[in-house]
Amino acid sequence: MQPSPIRDFIVGLFVLAGLGALAYLSIQVGGLSYKGPGGLALVASFDEIGGLAARAPVAISGVKVGQVSRIELDPSLRARVTLDLDASIAVPVDSTASIRTSGLLGDQFIALEPGGEEELLKSGEEIAFTESALSIERLIGKFVNNAGLDTEEKK
Amino acid sequence: MTVSPISTLGLRTLELVGHLGRVAMFLGHVGRVALKRPFRLRRLVNEVFDIGVLSLAIVCLSGATVGAVLGLQGYTTLSRFGAAGSLGAVVGLSLVRELGPVLSALLVTGRAGSAMAAEIASMVTTGQIDGLRMMSIDPVDFVIAPKALAMLLVLPMLSALFVTFGFFGGYVVGVELLGLDGGTYLSSLEGSIDFRDDVAQSIVKSVVFAALVGIIATYRGFHAEPTSAGVSAATTSTVVIASLAVLLFDYVITALWSV
Numbered sequence: 001m002q003p004s005p006i007r008d009f010i011v012g013l014f015v016l017a018g019l020g021a022l023a024y025l026s027i028q029v030g031g032l033s034y035k036g037p038g039g040l041a042l043v044a045s046f047d048e049i050g051g052l053a054a055r056a057p058v059a060i061s062g063v064k065v066g067q068v069s070r071i072e073l074d075p076s077l078r079a080r081v082t083l084d085l086d087a088s089i090a091v092p093v094d095s096t097a098s099i100r101t102s103g104l105l106g107d108q109f110i111a112l113e114p115g116g117e118e119e120l121l122k123s124g125e126e127i128a129f130t131e132s133a134l135s136i137e138r139l140i141g142k143f144v145n146n147a148g149l150d151t152e153e154k155k
Numbered sequence: 156m157t158v159s160p161i162s163t164l165g166l167r168t169l170e171l172v173g174h175l176g177r178v179a180m181f182l183g184h185v186g187r188v189a190l191k192r193p194f195r196l197r198r199l200v201n202e203v204f205d206i207g208v209l210s211l212a213i214v215c216l217s218g219a220t221v222g223a224v225l226g227l228q229g230y231t232t233l234s235r236f237g238a239a240g241s242l243g244a245v246v247g248l249s250l251v252r253e254l255g256p257v258l259s260a261l262l263v264t265g266r267a268g269s270a271m272a273a274e275i276a277s278m279v280t281t282g283q284i285d286g287l288r289m290m291s292i293d294p295v296d297f298v299i300a301p302k303a304l305a306m307l308l309v310l311p312m313l314s315a316l317f318v319t320f321g322f323f324g325g326y327v328v329g330v331e332l333l334g335l336d337g338g339t340y341l342s343s344l345e346g347s348i349d350f351r352d353d354v355a356q357s358i359v360k361s362v363v364f365a366a367l368v369g370i371i372a373t374y375r376g377f378h379a380e381p382t383s384a385g386v387s388a389a390t391t392s393t394v395v396i397a398s399l400a401v402l403l404f405d406y407v408i409t410a411l412w413s414v
Contacts, residue, residue: 011200014208018312021319022358025251029322030350055349 040085041069043126044097044110049079050133051108052099058083058110065089068110083110083127091127092117098131108133181295181374185303188296195301202305206267210313213266214259218317221254222246222324229325230333239335243344246325251353255318257405260364263310264397268372271302272393275376276386284377299373306369307362314361356412363408364401371397 049071058066066085074080085091094115101108112127121127158166229245275298278284287294322344329335348354372393379389 007204008200010208011204014203014211015312018207018309018316021315022312025315025318025354025357026350029247029251029345029348030354031345031348 039066039087039123040089040091040121041123042083042085042091042097042121043124044081044083044130045074045078045126046081046099046130046132047078048132048135049081049099049108050101050135052081052110052133053108056107056109058085058112060089060112060114062111065112081110091121093119093121093125094129095121095127096129096131097127099133101134177378178370178374181377182370184295185300185370185373188293189300189304191296195297198297198301199305202301203309206263206271206302206305207309207313210263210266210309211316214262214313214317215320217258217262218250218255218320219324219327221258221317222250222321222326223328224324225249225254225321226325226328226333230329230335239333240339241343241347242325242329242335243340243342244347246329247322247344247348248353250318250321250325251348251357252409253405255321256314256357256360256364257401259314259317260310260361260368260401261398263306263313264368264372264394264401267306268368268397269390269394271306271372272376272379273386273390275299275302275373276379276389279377279379280381280383280386282381295377299377303369303373306372307365310365310368311358311361314357318357352412356408359412360405360408363404367400367404368397371400 052068052071054068054071056068057064058068066083066089068081069084070082072080072082083097091112092115094117096113096115098111098113099108100111115129225246226242229242230239233239233242233245275284278298284294284298287297326337326340329340330337375389375393375396379385
């Protein structure tokens, strides 16, 4: 087959397009990024995590600052959740971690509310104040029960 | 003398084992010459053109069509639950995890794998392979390795293009035709896809499929009967075996990935 500059050029374009598509999928869609060492890993214990799963987002004031890296059961049978935060985030020691739901039936995430202390949490330390997941089923159950009792009392 | 069914079974098993062994030795040979100088870059570029550039139109068009169909089907189902906002996640996850690698591998098997097998088989039939051997040129090095290597390089890229065009097809149907918000579609798509679970799985799949299709097509062509019936048998069995192998390995990789 004869060497053909046009063919080489088209093949080059094709390879560029292919690599571009791979890079788009990995970086933009897949969210691949090099974080490097030095991320802030915090621990929080909850009585009830509801439907929280690994890789759920962690947000401060609704802005995503990290994700849940691990969920396990600690010896006292509470859920021990490890949060992986960006290294640039400064979290005061009296901050609160609560499990919230985005929307009425949406996915669950962890909301961090920063406290007012000067002292900051270091990697590996535990967030003292936590708020467990609100179970909608349990709320509805309570509401129905209470409503039933009320009507009986009125009779 | 009549052959008992049990003997037939034994014969078939021995044949299968023999085939697998020859494929493994062939694979080793291809790998050895592909890593050895000379690298035959000129032939590789030509093969990338034949397999990749010429398959570009069919792969991109199929990708956009599949994405559009997913968008339409997903929208009708999701809007019944009031969850049309997660259309992007449905389109994105099914394309990245399954449809992109599998469908592009099947398309390339039909479009380029069959042509590859037919070309090599007719070289065997017309004595061109023997001619190369007489000039003490290793036909595996000169003919087979560039083709198999080009397949390995090209299929992951074609699969990524398939997926990207699928996103676009889903966007056109979901956002432009059905009136979903563009930002909702894209953020649900990008938010649901993870690199390690989804994109890496997709790339590993298409690399494995590329190796399968490349080695099956070249092996069947190279070991074809030197008759015109042999050429057609090699082409047919390439498409059949490669398609089945792709679907089988797709299941295996999916099952292993979540372990």
